[in-house]
Amino acid sequence: MTEVPLAGYLTLALILFVVGAVGVVIKRNPIVIFMCIELMLNAANLAFLAFAKYHTTPLAPDVPASYTFMNGQMAVIFVMAVAAAEVAIGLGIIMAIFRTREEIDIDEMNLMKG
Amino acid sequence: MNLGDAPLTPAPIVWEPMLPMIIVFVTGVLCMCVEMLRPKQTNNLIVVLSLAGLAVAGALIVLDWTAAVFHQPPSEFFGVRFGGSPEEAGGGLFIHDRFGQSVQLILIASTFITILFSEGYLRERRIPFGEYYPLVLWSAVGGMIMASTRDLMIFFLGLETLSIALYVLAGLNSKEKRSQEAALKYFLLGAFASSFLLFGIALIYGATGTTHILGIPMLMNHASADPTAGKILIGGIAMVLIGFGFKAALVPFHMWTPDVYQGAPTTVTAFMAAGSKAAAFGALVRFVGAITQPELIDAWLPALAIVAVLTMTVGNLIALAQRDAKRIIGYSSIAHAGYLLVAVVAWAHSRGSIGLDTVVYYLGAYSITTIGAFAVLSLTAKAGREGTQLEDYNGLWKRAPFAAAAMIVFMASLAGVPPTGGFVGKLLIFKDALDQDYTWLAIALGINSVLSVFYYLRIVFAVCVDEPDERRSQFAKPNAGMLTAAGACALAVLAMGVFTSAVLQTMGLSLPAESGSASRSVAQKP
Numbered sequence: 001m002t003e004v005p006l007a008g009y010l011t012l013a014l015i016l017f018v019v020g021a022v023g024v025v026i027k028r029n030p031i032v033i034f035m036c037i038e039l040m041l042n043a044a045n046l047a048f049l050a051f052a053k054y055h056t057t058p059l060a061p062d063v064p065a066s067y068t069f070m071n072g073q074m075a076v077i078f079v080m081a082v083a084a085a086e087v088a089i090g091l092g093i094i095m096a097i098f099r100t101r102e103e104i105d106i107d108e109m110n111l112m113k114g
Numbered sequence: 115m116n117l118g119d120a121p122l123t124p125a126p127i128v129w130e131p132m133l134p135m136i137i138v139f140v141t142g143v144l145c146m147c148v149e150m151l152r153p154k155q156t157n158n159l160i161v162v163l164s165l166a167g168l169a170v171a172g173a174l175i176v177l178d179w180t181a182a183v184f185h186q187p188p189s190e191f192f193g194v195r196f197g198g199s200p201e202e203a204g205g206g207l208f209i210h211d212r213f214g215q216s217v218q219l220i221l222i223a224s225t226f227i228t229i230l231f232s233e234g235y236l237r238e239r240r241i242p243f244g245e246y247y248p249l250v251l252w253s254a255v256g257g258m259i260m261a262s263t264r265d266l267m268i269f270f271l272g273l274e275t276l277s278i279a280l281y282v283l284a285g286l287n288s289k290e291k292r293s294q295e296a297a298l299k300y301f302l303l304g305a306f307a308s309s310f311l312l313f314g315i316a317l318i319y320g321a322t323g324t325t326h327i328l329g330i331p332m333l334m335n336h337a338s339a340d341p342t343a344g345k346i347l348i349g350g351i352a353m354v355l356i357g358f359g360f361k362a363a364l365v366p367f368h369m370w371t372p373d374v375y376q377g378a379p380t381t382v383t384a385f386m387a388a389g390s391k392a393a394a395f396g397a398l399v400r401f402v403g404a405i406t407q408p409e410l411i412d413a414w415l416p417a418l419a420i421v422a423v424l425t426m427t428v429g430n431l432i433a434l435a436q437r438d439a440k441r442i443i444g445y446s447s448i449a450h451a452g453y454l455l456v457a458v459v460a461w462a463h464s465r466g467s468i469g470l471d472t473v474v475y476y477l478g479a480y481s482i483t484t485i486g487a488f489a490v491l492s493l494t495a496k497a498g499r500e501g502t503q504l505e506d507y508n509g510l511w512k513r514a515p516f517a518a519a520a521m522i523v524f525m526a527s528l529a530g531v532p533p534t535g536g537f538v539g540k541l542l543i544f545k546d547a548l549d550q551d552y553t554w555l556a557i558a559l560g561i562n563s564v565l566s567v568f569y570y571l572r573i574v575f576a577v578c579v580d581e582p583d584e585r586r587s588q589f590a591k592p593n594a595g596m597l598t599a600a601g602a603c604a605l606a607v608l609a610m611g612v613f614t615s616a617v618l619q620t621m622g623l624s625l626p627a628e629s630g631s632a633s634r635s636v637a638q639k640p
Contacts, residue, residue, distance in 0.1 A: 010320075013313075013316075017309075017313055020309070021306075024302075024306050030298060030302060033302055034302065034305070037302070037305045037306055037309055040306075040309035040310075040312075040313065041308075041309050041312060043309075043313060044309065044312040044313040044315070044316045045316075047313065047316035047317065047320065048316045048319060050320075051316065051319055051320035055323055068323040068324060071267075071319065071323075071324055071325050072319055072325075074267075075267050075315070075316075075319065075325060078267060078270070078271060079270075079312060082270070082271065082274045082308075085274070085278055086274070086278065086301075086305055086308075089278055089281050089282060089301065090281075090301055090302075090305070092282075093281065093285050093294070093297045093298055093301055094298070096285060096288045096294055096297075097294045097295075097298060100289065100291060100294065101291070101294075106298075106302075109295045109298060109299065111291055111292050111295055111377075112292060112295065112296075112372070112373045112376050112377055112441075
């Protein structure tokens with residue numbers, strides 16, 4: 001079985017990131033927007049893991065390979081923890097809004113402008 | 115996967131330089147415990163506790179001042195060891211230097227002054243929640259981490275610590291629609307920016323093999339490095355800079371700033387405008403300092419210079435049309451981010467031959483001035499309501515002459531009128547820009563400063579000249595905390611303007627002549 005090349009992983013990561021970014025711009029429901037942001041974070045995670053997998057010969061040769069390999073995989077753990085904290089806060093904010101407004105369309109969020 | 119080529123030996127952790135952060139963090143935990151043990155009671159104990167914790171942390175930084183290494187000139191970057199070098203504690207994840215300490219001190223001072231005038235305001239707004247204080251403290255810890263690391267992952271964690279606490283704080287007044295709207299906008303755009311930043315970090319990691327930013331100069335200096343790595347690196351740097359742009363509110367990533375500043379409770383806005391901006395610029399300076407290689411600098415420095423001009427011009431022009439005092443200061447903070455960016459651009463262009471004292475001085479002057487201004491603006495909160503339109507401030511000089519006088523000092527400093535800190539800060543930036551042949555940036559800075567005078571004058575007129583409107587004006591009685599905060603800020607702004615050279619010398623951030631051409635130290639293999 002042939003392995004997936006690095007370019008394959010990176011292309012997928014880039015597609016996920018762009019889909020997420022476009023979704024943030026065009027969607028109106030804050031929960032869907034937030035899901036798109038999660039998609040972008042996961043794209044970054046995928047890129048981290050792919051780079052960690054393929055760093056057999058580090059591009060910066062002064063850095064030991066073991067350091068490189070661990071660095072990327074630990075980053076993903078950190079990002080997942082941070083994303084979980086963001087979900088907790090984000091859903092809390094959306095709930096607070098839902099209690100007073102009954103609808104959460106982002107286009108209705110226009111009390112302040114100028 | 116083979117792990118055996120270079121065994122990882124954990125570097126010994128040096129705790130002392132990290133003590134200020136740890137103290138602020140533990141103070142936050144203690145405040146939370148007090149709130150849990152005595153719920154729904156007065157917050158006086160929590161306030162005293164947080165102020166004491168911040169004072170201790172600040173004193174520790176001042177006592178440690180001479181121990182910290184001088185800011186490393188860029189040539190030192192090539193001699194880095196990952197872990198174990200004296201200035202990088204915690205395995206290369208924490209850097210103990212004057213610049214980091216200065217930004218930490220600015221953050222601690224900002225938090226201290228914010229907490230001083232918070233309790234009175236929160237009571238008037240009918241939101242006297244004890245959770246407010248631990249959240250502000252933890253947010254400050256996040257900012258302190260951001261300013262004292264060169265590892266992008268740790269920086270990301272610091273940023274999230276700062277931001278997540280601020281998302282909650284922006285929506286503290288959870289029954290009020292404006293506060294909710296501010297929290298949601300801040301949260302969505304903040305998370306959006308974080309994902310850009312993170313993807314950029316992933317790309318930089320892919321190119322260099324480490325999340326430590328000193329991997330970038332190491333890669334650029336290595337002759338046999340893969341050429342595709344350079345392309346990935348440029349993409350990564352661009353995305354990280356976009357992420358910074360959101361956090362520091364640079365045009366075109368500034369849209370959230372005025373709405374969030376207007377909707378959030380005024381004390382939170384004060385902390386956001388000062389603390390979070392200081393942290394973002396501290397981290398930006400660290401990042402920019404590592405990418406000054408000739409091959410890289412052409413790719414981003416011109417773009418950053420244009421962003422600087424756009425930021426100050428757009429900020430100032432839109433501020434002219436605003437009617438809401440908090441929004442005006444919000445747009446003014448965008449403009450000031452543009453001025454600061456000029457200082458950063460000049461510093462990066464000089465590759466270390468001019469010091470970082472301009473950036474730190476301006477950050478300090480700006481932070482203190484802005485917090486003071488918000489302390490005075492918070493006076494219109496009374497009996498659960500708050501009006502922040504300019505007309506709401508009419509006649510403040512009759513009700514609270516001291517606060518109104520302080521407001522004049524703050525507006526003079528923001529506009530850049532001598533003898534205030536803001537004036538000297540702008541002068542220093544102007545000098546640096548001319549020094550580096552950025553005449554067009556210096557001219558843009560000058561024009562913008564003149565432009566900004568108009569809207570600062572409108573606030574001064576509203577506060578001092580117009581008569582109070584009996585139906586409209588409602589002012590809370592200034593309490594001791596608020597008066598101390600405004601008075602201390604006004605004094606500090608004036609003192610910074612009068613004793614400029616003493617302040618600059620104490621910071622000790624400009625490079626002495628001999629270290630500018632420091633010989634390149636031999637790269638030590640880890």
